[in-house]
Amino acid sequence: MSDENKSCCHPTATRSSAPMWIIVVTLSLLFFGGLYLDSHSGWFDAKVYAPYNSAEKLEAFQPKSVAAAAMARGKGLYEAVCGICHGSDGAGKPGQAPALAASEWVTTKGFNRLARIPLAGVNGPMQVAGKDWNLAMAAMGAALSDDNLAAVLTYIRTSWGNNASAVTGDDIKKIRAEVGKSPQIYTAEQLKALPE
Amino acid sequence: MNPTENKTVCSTEIDASCRVPLLALFGGAALWLVLGLTLGLAAMLSFHKPDMFADCPFLTFGRAQAAANDLLLYGFVIPAALGVMLWIFTRLSQAPLALPIVPVVAANLWHVGVLVGTVAILIGESTGHPWLEYPRPAAVLLFAAFMLIAVTAVATFGARLNRELYPSHWFMFAALLWFAWSYSTANLFLVSNYPPRGVVQSVIGWWLANNLLFVWLALAGIGIAFYFLPKISGQPLASSGYALFGFLTLVFFGTWCGIPQSAPVPAWLPTVSSFGALLSIIPVIALGIVAKKTVSGAKVACMGGPFCFIKFGVLSFVVSSLLYISEFCPRYSRVLDFTWFNFGVTQWQLLGFATMILVGAIYEILPRVMAKNLPLPKLAKANFFLLAGGTLLFVIPLLIGGLEQGMKFADANIPFADASAVALKFLRISTTGQLLVLLGALCLLLNVFVMTIQWKLGLIKTVIAAVTAPLKTSEVKS
Numbered sequence: 001m002s003d004e005n006k007s008c009c010h011p012t013a014t015r016s017s018a019p020m021w022i023i024v025v026t027l028s029l030l031f032f033g034g035l036y037l038d039s040h041s042g043w044f045d046a047k048v049y050a051p052y053n054s055a056e057k058l059e060a061f062q063p064k065s066v067a068a069a070a071m072a073r074g075k076g077l078y079e080a081v082c083g084i085c086h087g088s089d090g091a092g093k094p095g096q097a098p099a100l101a102a103s104e105w106v107t108t109k110g111f112n113r114l115a116r117i118p119l120a121g122v123n124g125p126m127q128v129a130g131k132d133w134n135l136a137m138a139a140m141g142a143a144l145s146d147d148n149l150a151a152v153l154t155y156i157r158t159s160w161g162n163n164a165s166a167v168t169g170d171d172i173k174k175i176r177a178e179v180g181k182s183p184q185i186y187t188a189e190q191l192k193a194l195p196e
Numbered sequence: 197m198n199p200t201e202n203k204t205v206c207s208t209e210i211d212a213s214c215r216v217p218l219l220a221l222f223g224g225a226a227l228w229l230v231l232g233l234t235l236g237l238a239a240m241l242s243f244h245k246p247d248m249f250a251d252c253p254f255l256t257f258g259r260a261q262a263a264a265n266d267l268l269l270y271g272f273v274i275p276a277a278l279g280v281m282l283w284i285f286t287r288l289s290q291a292p293l294a295l296p297i298v299p300v301v302a303a304n305l306w307h308v309g310v311l312v313g314t315v316a317i318l319i320g321e322s323t324g325h326p327w328l329e330y331p332r333p334a335a336v337l338l339f340a341a342f343m344l345i346a347v348t349a350v351a352t353f354g355a356r357l358n359r360e361l362y363p364s365h366w367f368m369f370a371a372l373l374w375f376a377w378s379y380s381t382a383n384l385f386l387v388s389n390y391p392p393r394g395v396v397q398s399v400i401g402w403w404l405a406n407n408l409l410f411v412w413l414a415l416a417g418i419g420i421a422f423y424f425l426p427k428i429s430g431q432p433l434a435s436s437g438y439a440l441f442g443f444l445t446l447v448f449f450g451t452w453c454g455i456p457q458s459a460p461v462p463a464w465l466p467t468v469s470s471f472g473a474l475l476s477i478i479p480v481i482a483l484g485i486v487a488k489k490t491v492s493g494a495k496v497a498c499m500g501g502p503f504c505f506i507k508f509g510v511l512s513f514v515v516s517s518l519l520y521i522s523e524f525c526p527r528y529s530r531v532l533d534f535t536w537f538n539f540g541v542t543q544w545q546l547l548g549f550a551t552m553i554l555v556g557a558i559y560e561i562l563p564r565v566m567a568k569n570l571p572l573p574k575l576a577k578a579n580f581f582l583l584a585g586g587t588l589l590f591v592i593p594l595l596i597g598g599l600e601q602g603m604k605f606a607d608a609n610i611p612f613a614d615a616s617a618v619a620l621k622f623l624r625i626s627t628t629g630q631l632l633v634l635l636g637a638l639c640l641l642l643n644v645f646v647m648t649i650q651w652k653l654g655l656i657k658t659v660i661a662a663v664t665a666p667l668k669t670s671e672v673k674s
Contacts, residue, residue: 010287010288010290010358010362010423010427011362011422011423011425011426011427011432011433012362012426012432012433013362013363013426013432013433013434013435013436013439014432014433014434014435014436015435015436015437016434016435016437016438017435017437017438017440017441018437018438018440018441018442018482019438022441022478022481022482022485023441025478026445026475026478029474029475029477029478030475032474033471033474033475034471036467036470036471036474037467037468037471040463040467040470040526041463041464041467041468042462042463042464042467043464044462044464045462045464046462047462048462048463048464049460049461049462049463050457050463050466052463053463
């Protein structure tokens with residue numbers, strides 16, 4: 001081997017240390033990485049998953065009381081079942097569905113009439129907030145459980161400026177029993193004949 | 197740089213002590229490399245002609261790809277790296293290999309382990325964890341073989357005549373420790389009777405993949421490169437302090453990466469991964485600069501020789517590691533997830549970086565160890581161009597295709613099948629590159645095998661000569 005002499009000496013290394021600039025860059029990356037870690041890690045909380053960043057943020061989504069939880073559930077159900085036609089602002093949609101906000105059908109003292117609409121449906125001419133409607137609504141809420149329907153109705157009755165009493169699951173249970181298993185669709189007159 | 201008189205004698209003696217263990221490690225490794233690349237090619241062919249292996253369950257994508265990946269890593273990269281490291285340990289110690297029979301046994305154990313594991317994957321008995329597909333018997337064999345070789349390396353180090361430590365020592369010691377630690381931990385967790393439940397399994401899998409493919413490859417590859425670059429260029433490593441800085445930041449931050457952003461785990465895991473990835477830029481750049489400074493101004497022609505391999509390998513280390521790190525960049529990673537990009541980066545790390553450096557090192561070591569020139573030097577030269585060109589042609593289309601695929605995936609108006617199909621035209625080019633890489637691996641295999649056969653023939657001739665030689669008169673009893 002021609003380079004045998006050279007190859008028997010093992011390689012050497014010069015002794016100087018790492019330059020200052022790379023240490024500065026490391027420290028600044030540590031700083032920015034630390035900021036990122038602080039803002040995204042949720043401080044190692046096992047319950048915090050992306051896209052949420054912190055336990056506080058998650059906490060803000062948690063309902064503070066049973067009533068607040070029912071409201072949150074009612075809002076979710078409303079948006080899935082009712083909001084498509086009635087609008088997530090409760091203002092209704094022209095030619096599709098009347099408003100729920102400031103509607104005399106919603107803000108009644110009791111909810112005996114109101115609860116029958118999602119349970120059995122309503123049909124034919126109807127006056128809502130001074131406007132005439134002539135449409136049909138199927139029993140959209142019949143499939144919801146008593147508690148869920150109560151939550152939706154509570155949400156409707158207390159949102160968008162409405163300020164009526166809350167509805168409980170037991171109330172719905174009673175009304176559902178009155179309406180029967182295969183109910184006839186109501187007309188506005190039939191509803192008006194019932195007590196509030 | 198002042199060799200004492202007995203050193204020249206010494207280095208031939210040292211090289212001779214490595215001969216049998218290294219042949220056992222390199223011979224098997226070269227064979228596994230060719231087999232692994234062939235299986236990889238077979239796996240990719242399913243994208244060109246999906247029904248090609250429809251009636252042959254061994255070669256379906258899931259099995260062939262897993263077997264090919266494991267053959268690359270466990271079949272070639274690790275045994276070859278262990279062989280090269282053993283040789284560097286003897287050279288740096290200026291002492292012959294301690295316990296030379298142990299690595300021979302270990303090499304055979306290792307190759308049996310790889311054989312068992314590969315057959316298990318192909319018949320459908322894999323564990324199902326990426327990079328840990330080998331079932332328990334194979335994993336135990338690999339671990340035992342690794343420990344035996346590590347013990348030999350440590351014993352050689354302990355018997356060293358040259359007391360001074362060199363930067364490669366840190367990297368190689370860390371590599372010996374790192375594999376033993378991460379491979380045993382992951383196997384004990386995942387391939388045991390009582391694996392942890394649920395997503396923890398994936399977390400351990402990602403951790404292992406990161407520790408093997410990023411940290412271990414970097415430790416082994418850079419440790420080896422830091423020995424050969426100064427040696428071939430004839431210039432000192434610039435500098436040990438810089439290298440130490442790169443080494444420490446690599447082992448400290450590199451091991452935090454690995455958990456993808458989209459992982460369904462608590463937010464801190466991917467966040468810590470991204471943090472680790474951001475800081476892993478530092479060791480990659482630092483080690484790259486050390487290598488650059490060491491070779492710059494060297495008046496050594498490389499034309500396809502080992503120097504070329506190792507320089508290309510270090511360049512690949514920097515580029516592929518930066519691409520790997522980019523996978524953990526929060527916004528960007530959502531585009532790259534589930535595309536060909538990650539596959540391309542892994543192949544670049546394995547082929548462009550680790551394989552490149554190791555093949556170069558083997559070409560540098562073999563002639564010394566065998567005290568004989570390479571039998572097919574032209575093929576060795578062609579090997580560089582095939583491997584370098586092939587790797588680039590293999591991975592770059594995958595990276596571009598992956599990016600395009602990811603952007604299409606992100607667009608809700610494009611159906612999934614259409615977005616997936618974008619990568620097909622890139623796969624066509626990429627498979628050509630894979631073929632070139634395979635040809636390069638064949639060059640290595642031929643060189644190693646011809647050399648082994650020549651050596652064995654030489655041994656037989658010596659034996660025959662010794663047997664048939666006329667007795668010396670002094671030995672004839674009257």
